[in-house]
Amino acid sequence: MTLRHQTVRRWGGRCSAFLGASILLWVSVPTRAAFEAVVNGDLEQVTAGQPNCFSQSGWGDSTATWALTTDAHSGQVAQSLTVNNRVSGDRKLLISENDVCAPAVTPDATYTVSVAYRSTVPANALTVFRHSAAGWTYWTDLKSLPAALTWTTASAVTPAVPAGTDRISFGISISANGTLVTDDYALTPTASTPPPGTPAELIYNGGLEAGGATPDGWFLAGWGDAQVTSGIAAQAHGGLRAYSLTLAGRTQGDFKLLPTEARSPAVQPGQVYRLSVWYRSTADANAITVFAHTASGWGYLTDLQTLPASATWQQATVQTPAIGAGIDAIAWGVSLSANGTLVTDDYSTTLVDANPPPPPATGPPVEGRWTVSANNMPVRAMHATLLKNGKVLLLAGSGNDVNRFAAGTFQASVADPVAGTYNTINVPKDMFCSGHITLPDGKVLIQGGTKSYPSTAGGADYGGLKDSFVFDPDTSTFTKVGDANEGHWYPTLVELGSGDALMTGGLKEDTSGAVNTEYWASSTGTWRATSQVPQTWSFWGLYPHIFLMSDGRLFYSGGHVFGAGLPGTGASIYAWPSAMIADVPGLRSKNERDQSASVLLPPAQDQRVMIAGGGNINTGVPAHGLTDLIDLKQATPAYQPGPDLPGAGKMYLNATILPDRNVLVTNGGRLNRDDSANVSSAAMFDPATNHWTPVAADPIGRNYHSTALLLPDGRVAAMGSNPGNGGYELRVSIYEPPYLFKGPRPTMTQVPAQATYGQQISFLVQSASTIRWAQLMRPMSVTHQMDSNMRLVDLPITVSGGVATVSLPANRNLLPPGPYMLNITDSAGVPSESAWVMIG
Numbered sequence: 001m002t003l004r005h006q007t008v009r010r011w012g013g014r015c016s017a018f019l020g021a022s023i024l025l026w027v028s029v030p031t032r033a034a035f036e037a038v039v040n041g042d043l044e045q046v047t048a049g050q051p052n053c054f055s056q057s058g059w060g061d062s063t064a065t066w067a068l069t070t071d072a073h074s075g076q077v078a079q080s081l082t083v084n085n086r087v088s089g090d091r092k093l094l095i096s097e098n099d100v101c102a103p104a105v106t107p108d109a110t111y112t113v114s115v116a117y118r119s120t121v122p123a124n125a126l127t128v129f130r131h132s133a134a135g136w137t138y139w140t141d142l143k144s145l146p147a148a149l150t151w152t153t154a155s156a157v158t159p160a161v162p163a164g165t166d167r168i169s170f171g172i173s174i175s176a177n178g179t180l181v182t183d184d185y186a187l188t189p190t191a192s193t194p195p196p197g198t199p200a201e202l203i204y205n206g207g208l209e210a211g212g213a214t215p216d217g218w219f220l221a222g223w224g225d226a227q228v229t230s231g232i233a234a235q236a237h238g239g240l241r242a243y244s245l246t247l248a249g250r251t252q253g254d255f256k257l258l259p260t261e262a263r264s265p266a267v268q269p270g271q272v273y274r275l276s277v278w279y280r281s282t283a284d285a286n287a288i289t290v291f292a293h294t295a296s297g298w299g300y301l302t303d304l305q306t307l308p309a310s311a312t313w314q315q316a317t318v319q320t321p322a323i324g325a326g327i328d329a330i331a332w333g334v335s336l337s338a339n340g341t342l343v344t345d346d347y348s349t350t351l352v353d354a355n356p357p358p359p360p361a362t363g364p365p366v367e368g369r370w371t372v373s374a375n376n377m378p379v380r381a382m383h384a385t386l387l388k389n390g391k392v393l394l395l396a397g398s399g400n401d402v403n404r405f406a407a408g409t410f411q412a413s414v415a416d417p418v419a420g421t422y423n424t425i426n427v428p429k430d431m432f433c434s435g436h437i438t439l440p441d442g443k444v445l446i447q448g449g450t451k452s453y454p455s456t457a458g459g460a461d462y463g464g465l466k467d468s469f470v471f472d473p474d475t476s477t478f479t480k481v482g483d484a485n486e487g488h489w490y491p492t493l494v495e496l497g498s499g500d501a502l503m504t505g506g507l508k509e510d511t512s513g514a515v516n517t518e519y520w521a522s523s524t525g526t527w528r529a530t531s532q533v534p535q536t537w538s539f540w541g542l543y544p545h546i547f548l549m550s551d552g553r554l555f556y557s558g559g560h561v562f563g564a565g566l567p568g569t570g571a572s573i574y575a576w577p578s579a580m581i582a583d584v585p586g587l588r589s590k591n592e593r594d595q596s597a598s599v600l601l602p603p604a605q606d607q608r609v610m611i612a613g614g615g616n617i618n619t620g621v622p623a624h625g626l627t628d629l630i631d632l633k634q635a636t637p638a639y640q641p642g643p644d645l646p647g648a649g650k651m652y653l654n655a656t657i658l659p660d661r662n663v664l665v666t667n668g669g670r671l672n673r674d675d676s677a678n679v680s681s682a683a684m685f686d687p688a689t690n691h692w693t694p695v696a697a698d699p700i701g702r703n704y705h706s707t708a709l710l711l712p713d714g715r716v717a718a719m720g721s722n723p724g725n726g727g728y729e730l731r732v733s734i735y736e737p738p739y740l741f742k743g744p745r746p747t748m749t750q751v752p753a754q755a756t757y758g759q760q761i762s763f764l765v766q767s768a769s770t771i772r773w774a775q776l777m778r779p780m781s782v783t784h785q786m787d788s789n790m791r792l793v794d795l796p797i798t799v800s801g802g803v804a805t806v807s808l809p810a811n812r813n814l815l816p817p818g819p820y821m822l823n824i825t826d827s828a829g830v831p832s833e834s835a836w837v838m839i840g
Helices: 402-407
Strands: 008-010 019-021 054-059 063-069 078-084 090-095 110-119 124-132 135-145 148-157 167-174 178-191 218-224 227-233 242-248 253-259 273-281 286-294 297-307 310-319 329-336 340-351 369-372 383-386 392-397 411-416 421-426 435-438 444-447 450-452 468-472 477-481 492-495 501-504 518-521 546-548 554-556 572-575 580-583 597-600 608-616 621-631 654-657 663-666 682-686 691-695 707-710 716-719 732-736 747-749 760-766 771-777 781-783 792-794 797-800 803-807 818-826 835-839
Touching: 054 063, 078 090, 090 124, 110 124, 110 135, 110 167, 124 148, 135 148, 135 167, 148 178, 167 178, 218 227, 227 253, 242 253, 253 286, 273 286, 273 297, 273 329, 297 310, 297 329, 329 340, 383 435, 383 707, 435 492, 435 781, 444 518, 492 546, 597 654, 654 707, 663 716, 707 781, 747 818, 771 797, 771 803
Parallel strands: none
Antiparallel strands: 008 019, 019 297, 054 090, 063 078, 078 178, 090 167, 110 148, 110 178, 124 135, 124 167, 218 253, 227 242, 242 340, 253 329, 273 310, 273 340, 286 297, 286 329, 369 732, 383 392, 383 781, 392 411, 411 421, 435 444, 444 468, 468 477, 492 501, 501 518, 546 554, 554 572, 572 580, 597 608, 608 621, 654 663, 663 682, 682 691, 707 716, 716 732, 747 760, 760 803, 771 792, 771 818, 797 803, 818 835
């Protein structure tokens, strides 16, 4: 555990209590009743050389030099802090921990914390402390902060404020030799209540899936003379990890895995909590041991239950006594007090509700329904594009099969998702791992693919093709068009508001990284010469997740395929006409965003992007469940932490925008192309509430080379999976979202087949409920869990006398030209089937 605020901790005594004696001084003064901004947040009011309502704080072994500087972010004063001779610990300027200075907060609410800073070193963190009846304690580090030679605003959203917390304090910690300058401390409320359906689970990382040899948010505690061996056990009860603890040579004492101080569950006096854990043990001497936190620190509370030896997984579930006065947090674990091995997993702490709500409803109206199609795909669908006629182009090429490549056997198929039939056709080149995009006329441009497989088994030296083809949905034929300037294997194509397209990333014919930006001119059907395209000569990686912004610039989310992220912050805004790239801060775990999912959240007018999950196939770390959100409308956009994916973290996940404006995330895996590590879960993300809702899971596990796309009738087709054994999943799963089980669907008739920018169009509607939304949805063209062009564009709608009138945006960057699915959604969240409209 990290020591904060000079807290002294002793390890010893019965059951290795969390024992502590804090030397903090907290002065009680009159309380402010309502939320206010940070007192003296701009540091301009100074007494005796120190900003009023701020304290010089820290812990550990270092020399701190404090000074005021006029080189401020705003006003005339900022605080400079220089650390020298550091051995351990950190230093920081904190809001003084008293009722006058520390901002009041509301339990269950979230707050945006921000501080302007400059730092000569990258070892900085936005650190928060909280106050309850037990006194002031460290809460969490919201985010780590890089070095910054110019003024930068660090901003992050807190977790929901724990019950019993009434005030918080915060600042930026520096934990290395260097200089940190801070100014303009601010706190604003972001939400008054948690999103609907927020789970009651109080344990962090209870499945122990995140972290290294010691799980994140946990530590090994104990006392006595035993020789201790501990670490991750692969044979878990749930997920991929459990924690193993072995004692040898013991004559006294015990050891156990416990939550860290910052991650210990917050509790309320008078309440009762249910504790649950799964365990295996070769010894009979096990007990569920609880520690409690008060104003005096941590102390042993009680042993709730002894546990017998068990060779198989057993669940132990107990309830605490009513929590005593003055206790604001508990930490608990399974103590082993004999020689032997104890393995634990899946910890849970929940409030025992005296009046629990009825169990949640289940079934298709809540979870949706999956059906596996009776007809298998005839080809390996590495690439899937919904065509303007409602059919689906499935591109295989050689299908990641070197034997088919050597034989020149390249195929595609056109699927009819209504009839369940396939029309298989030969492909002139190996379009495996090509880039593709729907053009303004509804045809599909396919560029690149595989020129060569690796010369060494397991190697990465694939070569990319220059060849480009256009597929015509009306005739199911491929037509050769002009070559690109260089070969591209794993490129990304993004349509611009003009209807032209930019291509970035991939590997060239010689297997090196393609650093040129290529420009497709739709009017001529050709690629411009490299000299006619603004160039940054930057390598964007393989299948970079790049989105067109409403101002015509491009946003790179940080998502990609294979290995670590790009240098810098991992995400950036690309002003391609001026060949300028600017880093965007805030993306967490940027080197574990391999095979993540990125999506322009609906509606596109909001200009918010989410990146979810990911891993790193080169390092082999298990995939995580982090999500980060960014608002590109801000003057200086920065990622903020979003809610974690429900359940286990995963890579190879597919994100699909639905007409009820939720985002469906399906399938994935914890490890690289490993069927045994598939994560067959699904969830809906609601951008309006930033909340996940688990739904029914695809009955078929899918990882690498899987795809998912929305069909015109509102269903979702999930296809493919290409695990490391070289096999391929040819079965197709069809998902019917919950909205298809919530009553009659609204209908549309006499929808115009064409529309243009800024125009109003009208059509007839019938609905049992009020029409809430109308939207245009771009048909998906997806590969490797990504479609950079997927978007839902809101159309303001009025309905009178059964006639609906919608207004199209004038901004072509919001709605690049081409075929779109027009649909309407009623007040119950039920959408109509789609009608095709050509926008241009």
